[in-house]
Amino acid sequence: MTALLRHAGQGRDQSLHSGGDVLMPMLSGITTLVVQGWLDWPTFTQRILSFASIFIAYLLQPSIPPSPRLNFDVLHYVVRELPTQDLCAAALVCREWARATQAPLYANVHLDTSLSNAPLLSRTMSTCPHLRPLVRSLTVTIGIDTRDTALVDWLRLLPEDTVREFKIRQLIYEEDFATFILQSPFLRSIRRFECGGVFLRRGEHLENCFMLPQVRTLLLYVSHHVDDIHTISIPPALTRLSLTLYHYSPIPVRLLTSVGRQLERLDLDLGNAMLDNDQIDGLLRALEQYTHRLRHLTIRALARPETPYLDSIGRLIPSLEYLHLGIASFGPALFDHLPPNLRTLRLEDDYRWDFPLDELEDFVLRVGRGESQCRSITIFFVGYDFCDMSPYMDLANVCRGCGVEFQFLDWLRISQWWCD
Numbered sequence: 001m002t003a004l005l006r007h008a009g010q011g012r013d014q015s016l017h018s019g020g021d022v023l024m025p026m027l028s029g030i031t032t033l034v035v036q037g038w039l040d041w042p043t044f045t046q047r048i049l050s051f052a053s054i055f056i057a058y059l060l061q062p063s064i065p066p067s068p069r070l071n072f073d074v075l076h077y078v079v080r081e082l083p084t085q086d087l088c089a090a091a092l093v094c095r096e097w098a099r100a101t102q103a104p105l106y107a108n109v110h111l112d113t114s115l116s117n118a119p120l121l122s123r124t125m126s127t128c129p130h131l132r133p134l135v136r137s138l139t140v141t142i143g144i145d146t147r148d149t150a151l152v153d154w155l156r157l158l159p160e161d162t163v164r165e166f167k168i169r170q171l172i173y174e175e176d177f178a179t180f181i182l183q184s185p186f187l188r189s190i191r192r193f194e195c196g197g198v199f200l201r202r203g204e205h206l207e208n209c210f211m212l213p214q215v216r217t218l219l220l221y222v223s224h225h226v227d228d229i230h231t232i233s234i235p236p237a238l239t240r241l242s243l244t245l246y247h248y249s250p251i252p253v254r255l256l257t258s259v260g261r262q263l264e265r266l267d268l269d270l271g272n273a274m275l276d277n278d279q280i281d282g283l284l285r286a287l288e289q290y291t292h293r294l295r296h297l298t299i300r301a302l303a304r305p306e307t308p309y310l311d312s313i314g315r316l317i318p319s320l321e322y323l324h325l326g327i328a329s330f331g332p333a334l335f336d337h338l339p340p341n342l343r344t345l346r347l348e349d350d351y352r353w354d355f356p357l358d359e360l361e362d363f364v365l366r367v368g369r370g371e372s373q374c375r376s377i378t379i380f381f382v383g384y385d386f387c388d389m390s391p392y393m394d395l396a397n398v399c400r401g402c403g404v405e406f407q408f409l410d411w412l413r414i415s416q417w418w419c420d
Helices: 002-039 041-060 072-079 084-090 095-107 118-127 150-157 185-189 203-209 251-262 277-290 332-336 357-368 390-401 411-419
Strands: 108-112 137-142 165-170 192-197 217-222 240-245 265-269 296-300 322-325 344-350 376-382 405-410
Touching (some): 095 108, 108 118, 118 150, 137 150, 203 217, 251 265, 332 357, 357 390, 376 390, 376 411, 390 405, 405 411
Parallel strands (some): 108 137, 137 165, 165 192, 192 217, 217 240, 240 265, 296 322, 322 344, 344 376, 376 405
């Protein structure tokens, strides 16, 4: 027991000594601080007062509301209204803004293989799979210096049910890009397909255009490589077909036989060769037999026919509401057969051809008497610097008096007729 008490006492003494070891340095430090403050009292006091003034000013200042922050959904709707240049600037602000601008930035993608940014765009679309589903409209121009598919390989990576509008134009003559591109999965979801230049090089390429299951509008330039087609599928949603031919072939009649019954709009540019009588008869029969739902019709050609052949077009297709006819394809008898529901009439004229102005004026007067629903007449004229234009000004006055909108435009303005 004595040993136990002795051991407990030793522990108590040790604890006292250890507490002293801790307190002594603390007291020494406090003493030193007080002494230093006393010896340098002005500086010490100044520091205390300065800290007190800052603290009081902080307590008395008015509360500042937090910076406004756009909800991501609101930001998305704001940025989608911006032009492309502003979208690019907004994408550099911060990570959140960059994420919000991705959808509108990549909704409309333009690839021109002749531009310096083409490799960057191709690399981006190839290596960033999260961007591909954002594409809704795609425009591709294949330049004359493009020899391989390296810059357009990523088109095959675009998933189905993404792109709605696809426009492609090929300028290089020798290379075949259509065979590669027309196998892309995204084409199965497009609604509007437009191709120009020499993209379509074989009949199989043209046939592939009609195998697109959801396409509603086809605007196709058929080069001289394509002479004929054989098997034509019928896209169930197709209602508009615009064909520009390098030269006339059996293609328009074959297409009308297959899809003409469902068309509401048909645009035909028949090329640079005159049609013979058999070709004219075949085309008119196809129009009469297969285009009962047609409301919008354009027929024109670079070649001038020897005699008018479309004077009876209004009788053959009485459902027309819009009619556009090329130079020398119609004569005075046209105005005796125009459909009663026709609302827009567009005619092409050449100063070297005898235009039926008197018959057109009589038609306008019938409109004024309520015998026709036509409300707009446009004449596209070639060479108005070489003839007297006063008869056309008189026609404009007659139209104005009968409540018909009249336009007189340069024939060169019609180069984009398929976009009307």
